Amino acid sequence: MSPEDRQLLRLIEQDCRQTPEELALQTGLTVEYVKGRIRQWEEDKVIVQYRPLLNWERTGEEKVAAIIEVRVLPQRGFGFDKIAKRIQKFPEVKTVYLMSGAYDLALLIEGKTMQEVALFVAEKLAPLEHVQSTATHFVLRRYKADGVELLGDEETPQRLVVSP
Amino acid sequence: MRNYLSPVVANLPPSGIRKFFDLVSTMKNVISLGVGEPDFVTPWTVRESGIFSLEQGQTMYTSNAGLLELRQELARHLEAKYGLRYNPHNEILITVGASEAVDLVMRALVSQGDTVLVPDPAYVSYGPCALLAGGNVTYVPTRASEDFRLRLADLEAVYTPDAKVLVLAYPNNPTGAIMTRDDLLPIAKFVEEHDLLVMSDEIYSDLTYSGSHTSFASLPGMRDRTLLVSGFSKSYAMTGWRVGYVAGHPDLILGLTRIHQYTILCASITAQMAAIEALRSAEEAKQEMVAAYDRRRRLMVHGFRQMGLECFEPLGAFYVFPDVSRTGLTSEEFAEQLLQEEKVAVVPGTAFGPSGEGHIRCSYAYSTEQLQEALVRIGRFVRKRL
Numbered sequence A: 001m002s003p004e005d006r007q008l009l010r011l012i013e014q015d016c017r018q019t020p021e022e023l024a025l026q027t028g029l030t031v032e033y034v035k036g037r038i039r040q041w042e043e044d045k046v047i048v049q050y051r052p053l054l055n056w057e058r059t060g061e062e063k064v065a066a067i068i069e070v071r072v073l074p075q076r077g078f079g080f081d082k083i084a085k086r087i088q089k090f091p092e093v094k095t096v097y098l099m100s101g102a103y104d105l106a107l108l109i110e111g112k113t114m115q116e117v118a119l120f121v122a123e124k125l126a127p128l129e130h131v132q133s134t135a136t137h138f139v140l141r142r143y144k145a146d147g148v149e150l151l152g153d154e155e156t157p158q159r160l161v162v163s164p
Numbered sequence B: 001m002r003n004y005l006s007p008v009v010a011n012l013p014p015s016g017i018r019k020f021f022d023l024v025s026t027m028k029n030v031i032s033l034g035v036g037e038p039d040f041v042t043p044w045t046v047r048e049s050g051i052f053s054l055e056q057g058q059t060m061y062t063s064n065a066g067l068l069e070l071r072q073e074l075a076r077h078l079e080a081k082y083g084l085r086y087n088p089h090n091e092i093l094i095t096v097g098a099s100e101a102v103d104l105v106m107r108a109l110v111s112q113g114d115t116v117l118v119p120d121p122a123y124v125s126y127g128p129c130a131l132l133a134g135g136n137v138t139y140v141p142t143r144a145s146e147d148f149r150l151r152l153a154d155l156e157a158v159y160t161p162d163a164k165v166l167v168l169a170y171p172n173n174p175t176g177a178i179m180t181r182d183d184l185l186p187i188a189k190f191v192e193e194h195d196l197l198v199m200s201d202e203i204y205s206d207l208t209y210s211g212s213h214t215s216f217a218s219l220p221g222m223r224d225r226t227l228l229v230s231g232f233s234k235s236y237a238m239t240g241w242r243v244g245y246v247a248g249h250p251d252l253i254l255g256l257t258r259i260h261q262y263t264i265l266c267a268s269i270t271a272q273m274a275a276i277e278a279l280r281s282a283e284e285a286k287q288e289m290v291a292a293y294d295r296r297r298r299l300m301v302h303g304f305r306q307m308g309l310e311c312f313e314p315l316g317a318f319y320v321f322p323d324v325s326r327t328g329l330t331s332e333e334f335a336e337q338l339l340q341e342e343k344v345a346v347v348p349g350t351a352f353g354p355s356g357e358g359h360i361r362c363s364y365a366y367s368t369e370q371l372q373e374a375l376v377r378i379g380r381f382v383r384k385r386l
Helices: A003-014 A020-027 A031-043 A081-088 A114-125 B016-025 B044-055 B068-082 B097-109 B126-132 B152-158 B181-193 B250-263 B269-281 B283-306 B331-342 B368-383
Strands: A064-072 A093-098 A105-111 A131-138 B092-095 B115-120 B136-141 B163-168 B197-201 B226-231 B244-247 B360-363
Touching (some): A003 A020, A020 A031, A081 A093, A081 A105, B016 B331, B068 B269, B092 B250, B097 B226, B097 B244, B097 B250, B115 B126, B163 B181, B331 B360
Parallel strands (some): B115 B136, B197 B226
Antiparallel strands (some): A064 A105, B092 B244
């Protein structure tokens, strides 16, 4: 990947609302080139989706999240893929990772209440064939997500209005 | 009160920036493009090492020259970047910002009757520091039609035999001009012919957007004629830490150190510890900041040209220096009326010397959103006058 493309992709990652014209202006690339690259990245699923990073806590909406450690038995010929693909189909499951270490899959689950999440684990997840055990950790607070600090005072440097 | 001030101080012209700052301070909701410092906070790893050094109880004086570890790190850095070799033991001095280094150079080199050649426009402190040292100042004009590069013909036109020191300050504040190796070579020849010393303030060297920066000291024969002044403020967003340095021939550095040991003693140890970390591990953070400035630079140049103003492409620092003379206003009128009408603060070019007339300095060390809003307002202001 060329440095220009890397910079372009990073800019889109930081703020995908910028138009190809704005991106071209800042990077010194042509509008046609920027449009072409974006189209290609969309086709190649490098750019998977465009969506905002939300902080639901600020809306006052009830929402809970949990990280669930899952130990599973790998299946002959499929490893962990088959069970992972089955688990990821549940809409409550937002993220699925295969992990090294003491457990196999890490899931990020979202629901409206703790009870809803607990029921999902007890009724849907734990009884699945090949799932050996689960451990549920509720998220108490999100400090930083996807590289963005969500809480606390923003770092706004207090600069003088005019300086040499 | 009777005037107790020394005549030199009493006659020192007040900084054009200060006057404007006082005006802006009285107003609310101003978008300011007047700031000469990064909008980024010092990279976390650098801040953290400063904090850690305090936790470790590193609260003492350092040697006058600064922590040897920092000087060694700087020597490595300068060699890797420019192929310049400085002995960390006697050829590098750590100062309280590059500003102190400028003052030391002037005081150590200049005496009554010596003339200092200063490009115009340039950062505000070179002239006054030379005057405080008892010297005279001759300004060498530069102009937009030549991308504000210092030209041999202009140097020759103002040269007098009492000239002793030439100031170079590229990338330049306020114009954003750079000097390439080819631009600098004739200047080096001139320096040699007239037996001058050069103070090269390269504080913005890392903020070069076309090719790589050429240090004046790296030109043939120039190492021992040059005092290379730089610092951490602009490259690593460390303005408030106040840590800079000067490198050069040991005899000159010894002279500078003599003043420094009586007046300053040493730069803050916390800042020096943080500076070591900056050199060791903040390269990537620096590159990201540089890339961000570069994007905003393009945005600003484009914005001013769209308005119908001439704006030469600055290839360094974080300023654009558009020509606003088409509006029929002087620099100062433009800046004052823009502030009153559209609440945008820019600095009149004349704050940096007479050759700045007709121009304004706009810093782009601001977020893209702020810059876009400022461009909208300035555009509205300019349209009414074209």
